[in-house]
Amino acid sequence: MNTLRRGLLAFGRSSQILFALLAGAGGFYLFVQFGASDGIDVFDILRAALIFISTAWLAIGASGAFIGLLTRAPKQPQSTGPLSTRTVVLLPIYNEDPRETFARLAAMDESLQATGHGAHFHFAILSDTRDDARAEEEWHWYQHLLSERAGAGRMFYRRRSDNSGKKAGNIESFITTSGGAYDFAVILDADSLMDGETILTLTRRMEATPDMGLIQTLPQIVNARSRFGRGQQFSAAFHSPVFARGQAMLQGRAGPFWGHNAITRVHAFAESCGLPVLPGKPPFGGHILSHDYVEAALLARNGWDVRLDDDLKGSYEEGPENIVDHAKRDRRWCQGNLQHSKIICAPRLKWWSRFTFAQGILAYISPLFWLAFIIVSIFAPMTSSRAPNYYPNEYWSFPVFPADQTAKAISLAVGVIGLLIMPKFLILVKAALSGRTRGFGGAGRAALSVLVELITSSIMAPVFLMYQTRSVMQVLLGRDGGWPPNNRGDGQLGLREAWAASNWISLTGLFGLVAAIFLTPELVLWLLPVGLPMIAAPLIISWTSRPSRTWLYRVPQETEVPAIVTRHQAICADWQQAA
Known part of the structure; x- marks a missing residue:
């Protein structure tokens, strides 16, 4: 049995790494191949490399979900009778x-x-x-x-x-x-x-x-x-x-x-x-x-x-109850994970431990690759002799997406739909077939909750991307974030507080879209899903921090509140009276 488990473990690990490399190589190839029709310059190669890294990172997470869908937790041994330990x-x-x-x-x-x-x-x-x-x-x-x-x-x-x-x-x-x-x-x-x-x-x-x-x-x-x-x-x-x-x-x-x-x-x-x-x-x-x-x-x-x-x-x-508190906690994790760059080569570590450290580091620097891809795409025409192609019309003209933009769309579809949305969709299908959705209000409510969660997380993603990017840059510039205490309570933020915490994100998003309008107008449509949430960051932060009254997002802990949670709430109420 141990030999079988070791074999399955080795196969699973090698499959995950191979899948990530193939996915990254596929994105790289598509980007270069479609960009070859109007010539390839150094910016095309740079963007293709960024696509490779980002797609491979997404594939690592997706492969974990696929393996989780295909395996079950083994029954673990445990002692019986009176305890012999303290x-x-x-x-x-x-x-x-x-x-x-x-x-x-x-x-x-x-x-x-x-x-x-x-x-x-x-x-x-x-x-x-x-x-x-x-x-x-x-x-x-x-x-x-x-x-x-x-x-x-x-x-x-x-x-x-x-x-x-x-x-x-x-x-x-x-x-x-x-x-x-x-x-x-x-x-x-x-x-x-x-x-x-x-x-x-x-x-x-x-x-x-x-x-x-x-x-x-x-x-x-x-x-x-x-x-x-x-x-x-x-x-x-x-x-x-x-x-x-x-x-x-x-x-x-x-x-x-x-x-x-x-x-x-x-x-x-x-x-x-x-x-x-x-x-x-x-x-x-x-x-x-x-x-x-x-x-x-x-x-x-x-x-x-x-x-x-x-x-x-x-x-x-x-x-955490709001994006800002989540970002503050994430800042500490970012600094801690980047510190692992000094530990990853420590002697006698298991190679999978080193791989885990590398994953943790990549989890925080990967947003920089996506942001770098966007920046290079916007400013590449400033140093390129190629001009955007426009289709003339009697009343207006509009851009025809060049081949490298088509490659970008394909890479985006493969990366986001195939590697982010598909695992969650398969989880939903398996949960519905196994009856696990009953604890989430039934298959219909669970499906709608998954859809809404995908939409809202996609809207919040550019805001998270900017907070993580700032955290990484602060660490690289030598700024110590320390260990701030966690904020408890309802976490509700007004527009003024949200603006104070994210005005720099709004201004960055506005600058990026304006730059794209003048430099690469053919990119503006593709940048709107990133730029608009950045501009609206204070509204998003404030709105998502408010109390939820939706009938969606039902979880088993709400359908049947665990006894330990109920008891804690009762004790808190009793102690409040005692105070």
Whole structure:
């Protein structure tokens, strides 16, 4: 069986890489071939190279979905009977609302106690809060938590005086000082919520697999309220399980760690995951921001298995409620992923770990390729002797798209329709045939939700492209984004706030379209789907941040609210009254 699995893993990985190369080569060939009719210059070659890179990147994501559609999660071994281990649930916090956050621990503790194995689990709140007033609130609500859950001796609170290394340093400090008391550690984020049965199952799977270093769950988004948030919540619930299944199959024993909603073997983590301080100054030097993927790679390097168990339910988190908050969080991830360029050649890493680092880097620099393609296409005629062809008419003249523009259209159709839309369409078909759409309001509602999500994500894509491009340029120019605290709450933004956060995007889009009108008028029609959303960025940001009242985007967590989510909401309400 192990030989078969290794063979399937090697076949899946090689197929993904081959598919990406073939897709990129196809886009390159089409662009050059159609551009040859009126001559090829250096800008045609440059644009063809950019098409190759961008199409290959899209193909990597699409192939993951195709593999996820064709595979199923294997049944994983787990122990039975009484537990023989002790597990600590770690909650690192940084300037969070302690009432909301500690209520999650109360709900999880209550759920664990209901399994009959609660005595085997402790909780540790690891505070990196810098604000003294907020720290006093944390201490108050920690005492309230102890009182409500009779947590003395099994619930602990510690605030670091020095938050060196941010979250990774916080966890490392606990592991080195107190980790010896535990076999496993469940690592959470401040907005994480996990059912007691899920935590118990993770523990049993770790007990049954001595060489397992870490198991990552697939968290589902809950409590989304805005149009943007509910769209993200629907996409995570409907599409992400298939993409995660493909990722789990391809990564095998060198799986991912997303920094939260996962369980690790404390001994393995302690011996493997001491993170270096990168040479030089931030943003490329200093403490590693995207530490989770590095920790997964270090575990795999030491021979420990790292696995994504996408079959597990009962793992939840909350997401940002507007585009601006998403972009702020994405800025930190961008800097962290680009730091991996200093780690990718570290000794003894698994080659798939190196490939994962390369994917993470490419995820942020790929928007630059699309933007460069657009810029080169607009300004190429300034240095080219070729002029646009126009078809004369008695009353007007209009451009005839030259061959290289036809190639662009074909590449765009193949890249967007074939590699972005087709996987989601196939996911919808399989969900309808298997009956999975029942949890999303039925096949009709699910289909319409997928269509609306595709349209809205396409409209928001140019805005995301600009935010990611700015993030990459800031890092390349040496600007350190740090680790800003996450914004919680409804996240609603007015037009003035949205304009302040995105006026530069609007002006860039306006400048680009005006330049295209004067330099390459035959391109204007093709640039409108990019330029108009950029110009309208403040309207898009403000509108999508408002509360969602649509009957679309139904997800199973709304059809049947998980018990752990309901219990957390009830505890929050009780504690609010107590306050």
